[in-house]
Amino acid sequence: MPSAGWGCPHEVNGRCSKINDLPCDPGMKGCQLFGRYVFFDDSKNARLREKQAREHQQNTVKQEKSEE
Numbered sequence: 001m002p003s004a005g006w007g008c009p010h011e012v013n014g015r016c017s018k019i020n021d022l023p024c025d026p027g028m029k030g031c032q033l034f035g036r037y038v039f040f041d042d043s044k045n046a047r048l049r050e051k052q053a054r055e056h057q058q059n060t061v062k063q064e065k066s067e068e
């Protein structure tokens with residue numbers, strides 16, 4: 001997918017050399033952006049939400065321990 005200002009090093013002629021030469025679809029599973037950014041297509045945000053929930057849970061546990 002052509003993009004302005006940023007070029008993915010894995011993209012070659014609109015295909016992803018990282019994921020079996022599939023058509024580039026930023027944020028799809030396996031993409032280097034997967035789980036790192038929020039996408040308009042919410043189906044691509046599951047990994048990020050899992051990460052955030054885990055971090056939130058860890059921070060809550062740390063806070064609870066420090067309050068003891």
Ligand code: SF4
Pocket residue numbers: 001008009010011012015016017018019023024025026027028030031032033
């Ligand atoms: S799918 Fe992701 S990793 Fe692959 S070429 Fe596109 S932006 Fe890069």
